[in-house]
Amino acid sequence: MGRMKKPDGKVVLLGDMNVGKTSLLHRYMERRFQDTVSTVGGAFYLKQWGPYNVSIWDTAGREQFHGLGSMYCRGAAAVILTYDVNNVQSLIELEDRFLALTDSASTDCIFAIVGNKVDLTDECALLPETEDESRSKKPITSCITAKAQKQVHVEDAVALYKRILKYKLLDEKDAPAAEKMCFETSAKTGYKVDYLFETVFDMVVPLILQHRAEGLPQTVDISIYKPAKQAKSGCCA
Numbered sequence: 001m002g003r004m005k006k007p008d009g010k011v012v013l014l015g016d017m018n019v020g021k022t023s024l025l026h027r028y029m030e031r032r033f034q035d036t037v038s039t040v041g042g043a044f045y046l047k048q049w050g051p052y053n054v055s056i057w058d059t060a061g062r063e064q065f066h067g068l069g070s071m072y073c074r075g076a077a078a079v080i081l082t083y084d085v086n087n088v089q090s091l092i093e094l095e096d097r098f099l100a101l102t103d104s105a106s107t108d109c110i111f112a113i114v115g116n117k118v119d120l121t122d123e124c125a126l127l128p129e130t131e132d133e134s135r136s137k138k139p140i141t142s143c144i145t146a147k148a149q150k151q152v153h154v155e156d157a158v159a160l161y162k163r164i165l166k167y168k169l170l171d172e173k174d175a176p177a178a179e180k181m182c183f184e185t186s187a188k189t190g191y192k193v194d195y196l197f198e199t200v201f202d203m204v205v206p207l208i209l210q211h212r213a214e215g216l217p218q219t220v221d222i223s224i225y226k227p228a229k230q231a232k233s234g235c236c237a
């Protein structure tokens, strides 16, 4: 494809360390689950979505990188707030520590809330696995034992979503429905990972068009991209 195109819109993953942000992005972009190391600074992928280029930013959840978060969110068309369904504190942190970072996002920014690692819960028997795994027809009962009870329920995420709308001074009527924007995923099995990103991208497209019509700059931080490089992902550090 040659030269890197300027992105038309930006999507940012935020959330506490260890919730699985990098794993979700790997699963979506590389189609697999692999070992990760805790993210330092941030990194991005470019995803072509129809005629548009969307940059997806993976950020570091570790406290010492917290200051970078609002820079990454600058001009974002969508923010994916990620928690671990087995870790109540990771949901609390989204509100206490990460929400304020989104003040620099686009004023019409879309919010998604994602509970990851559902494969570790006792509800996993209900989950269809990825195509590869379902073809091998493993007995479903094998995963019922030794699973923990889910600590955070989707209703908790829905309640948080509604508080986010209040924080953003948005009317529930004008924003996408909470039930639509709260997801549960597994980066490990692939459960609902495509659905998450595709739903978000589909919602970002109208924003891109609207911003173009209004003549707004597409993203504010284009200068950090190095057009000479041909990598499809990179690190800003």
Ligand SMILES: Nc1nc2c(ncn2[C@@H]2O[C@H](COP(=O)(O)OP(=O)(O)OP(=O)(O)O)[C@@H](O)[C@H]2O)c(=O)[nH]1
Residues within 6 Å of the ligand: 015, 016, 017, 018, 019, 020, 021, 022, 023, 024, 034, 035, 036, 037, 038, 039, 040, 059, 060, 061, 062, 116, 117, 118, 119, 120, 185, 186, 187, 188, 189
């Ligand atoms: N069982 C299970 N483990 C997962 C899942 N997603 C991530 N993990 C594991 O959780 C750990 C943390 O995953 P990362 O993707 O590195 O987490 P992160 O949110 O990027 O963490 P930081 O970069 O430190 O902010 C790793 O050991 C992953 O293998 C999942 O869906 N299921």
Ligand SMILES: [Mg+2]
Residues within 6 Å of the ligand: 021, 022, 023, 036, 037, 038, 039, 058, 059, 060, 061
């Ligand atoms: Mg990471």
